[in-house]
Amino acid sequence: MSLRPPCEVPEHPAACAGEMTMEQAQAEAQRCLSSHACDGCEICMLLCPDLAITKDPDTGRAVIDLKFCKGCGLCAHLCPKGAISMEMDRG
Ligand code: SF4
Numbered sequence: 001m002s003l004r005p006p007c008e009v010p011e012h013p014a015a016c017a018g019e020m021t022m023e024q025a026q027a028e029a030q031r032c033l034s035s036h037a038c039d040g041c042e043i044c045m046l047l048c049p050d051l052a053i054t055k056d057p058d059t060g061r062a063v064i065d066l067k068f069c070k071g072c073g074l075c076a077h078l079c080p081k082g083a084i085s086m087e088m089d090r091g
């Protein structure tokens with residue numbers, strides 16, 4: 001058993017639309033700040049030692065190929081958005 005990131009990095013929540021109250025705006029800002037959203041910056045793709053991360057051409061988000069991932073945790077450590085977390089690999 002080892003630690004691996006999930007194969008797909010969580011999607012960014014849908015953008016807000018329309019007017020909102022100050023309370024709603026504050027709640028939305030908090031939700032976005034803690035959403036652990038991938039913005040496709042490619043840092044993890046450049047630094048993964050096993051070249052296990054690519055960008056999904058449709059979503060622009062990182063996708064991890066667990067066939068190549070060795071579970072080093074570098075991507076989760078370096079992602080500026082906190083979009084990657086490690087979980088137990090039970091396979
Ligand atoms: S480093 Fe984080 S935000 Fe950047 S592409 Fe990778 S998962 Fe997405």
Ligand code: SF4
Pocket residue numbers: 004005047048049050051052053064068069070071072073074075076
């Ligand atoms: S950086 Fe390490 S944990 Fe992240 S995908 Fe690459 S090999 Fe796996």
